[in-house]
Amino acid sequence: MHRYFKAKITGNTPLNEQFRLLTLIPLSEIEIPSPGQFYMLQASSALVPLLKRPFSIFEHQAGTLKFLYRIRGKGTSCLAGLGMDDTINVIGPLGNSYPEPQEDFIAVAGGxxxxSLLPLLSRFKKKAYLFYGARNSDELVMLNEAKSLSKEVAITTDDGSEGQKGLITDVLRDFLNSSRITYHALQIYACGPMPMIKELSSICMNKGLRCYASFEEHMACGVGACHGCVIKVRRQNTEDRTQKWIYERVCKEGPVFDVREIVWE
Ligand SMILES: Cc1cc2nc3c(=O)[nH]c(=O)nc-3n(C[C@H](O)[C@H](O)[C@H](O)COP(=O)(O)OP(=O)(O)OC[C@H]3O[C@@H](n4cnc5c(N)ncnc54)[C@H](O)[C@@H]3O)c2cc1C
Ligand code: FES
Structure with a gap:
């Protein structure tokens, strides 16, 4: 089994102007990824950008790996320029994964x-109440797939171009406040921008819910060596059982953390 491997690109399909679906065939035997894990992908064979970029596993099936990505800057623009039969260097699967839901669960996706969440929806079909928010309808990628894998779906966009206008965390709060379901046993799984995760953390504290969120910190090495991706987490002192905070690496101890452990600044 190889964690550092070369892979051949067999698809790099534009979904719209900003989003692409990248399909790779590893050229050696690889470990099977779990939902929430990620890979470091080489964006270009040129020297710049030098660093690989992190991407969540979107699908692993029949010997292929798929990644859903948004074109943001230099690395993802280079990645978008790669074509069929190009070969790239890959490291992965890396990091921890989402703990398995025991029953129905809530998934909250921002953009x-x-x-990161779709593989979880796919593994636990029709078990998730999905809350999916984005800036506008163009950024609600893979919406039909997400709908077909979920029990129920609530959608928001910032501009109201699809679903309810507003923030997905407000819709989740209303859902939890309504007495339609007994939510106390439901765990929340989330991935999205930091302000969304922070708001979710406050909702979960308030309601006594457990929430596992994947953190998309900037990464350099991706394998725990550079300490460039640390966040502050609360841990118990083993000697006197008091609480202390320490830095943990998103790429190694994460990317998935229980949000109750995060020290928000
Ligand atoms: C564990 C993990 C999983 C990820 N999974 C995916 C995925 O499945 N699909 C996807 O499209 N993206 C994902 N990302 C984010 C992705 O890695 C970045 O968008 C990418 O590295 C940007 O590279 P770039 O060279 O194009 O942009 P850069 O030129 O490096 O930056 C362009 C802009 O994007 C911002 N940016 C860069 N990296 C991040 C980041 N990690 N978080 C927030 N803002 C960032 C920069 O601040 C800058 O404003 C993931 C990140 C992590 C850590
Ligand atoms: S990116 Fe280097 S330690 Fe996490």
């Missing part, structure tokens, strides 16, 4: 965060 491209859907890439």
């Amino acid at each position: 491209i965060g859907i890439a």
Whole structure:
């Protein structure tokens, strides 16, 4: 089994102007990824950008790996320029994964965060109440797939171009406040922008819910060596059982953390 491997591109399909679906065939035997894990992908064979970029596993099937990505800057623009039969260097699967839901669960995706959550929806079909928010309808990628895999779906966009206008965390709060379901046993799984995760953390504290969120910190090495991706987490002192905070690496101890452990600044 190889964690550092070369892979051949067999698809790099535009979904719209900003989003692409990248399909790779590893050229050696690889470990099977779990939902929430990620890979470091080489964006270009040129020297710049030098660093690989992190992407969540979107699908692993029949020997292929798929990644859903948004074109943001230099790395993802280079990635978008790669074509069929190009070969890239890959490291993965890396990091921890989402703990398995025991029963129905709530998934909260902000924008491209859907890439990390879709494998969970796919593994636990029709078990998720999905809350999916994006800036506008163009950014609600893979919506039909997400709908077909979920029990129920609530959608918001910032501009109201699809679903309810507003923030997905407000819709989740209303859902939890309504007595339609007994939510106390439901765990929340989330991936999206930091303000969304922070708001979710406050909702979960308030309601006594457990929430596992994937953190998309900037990464350099992706394998725990550079400490460039640390976040502050609360941990118990083993000696006197008091609480202390320490830095943990999103690429190694994460990317999935229980949000109750995060020290928000
Ligand atoms: C564990 C993990 C999983 C990820 N999974 C996916 C995925 O499945 N699909 C996807 O499209 N993206 C994902 N990302 C984010 C992706 O890695 C970045 O968008 C990418 O590295 C940007 O590279 P770039 O060279 O194009 O942009 P850069 O030129 O490096 O930056 C362009 C802009 O994007 C911002 N940016 C860069 N990296 C991040 C980041 N990690 N978080 C927030 N803002 C960032 C920069 O601040 C800058 O404003 C993931 C990140 C992590 C850490
Ligand atoms: S990116 Fe280097 S330690 Fe996490």
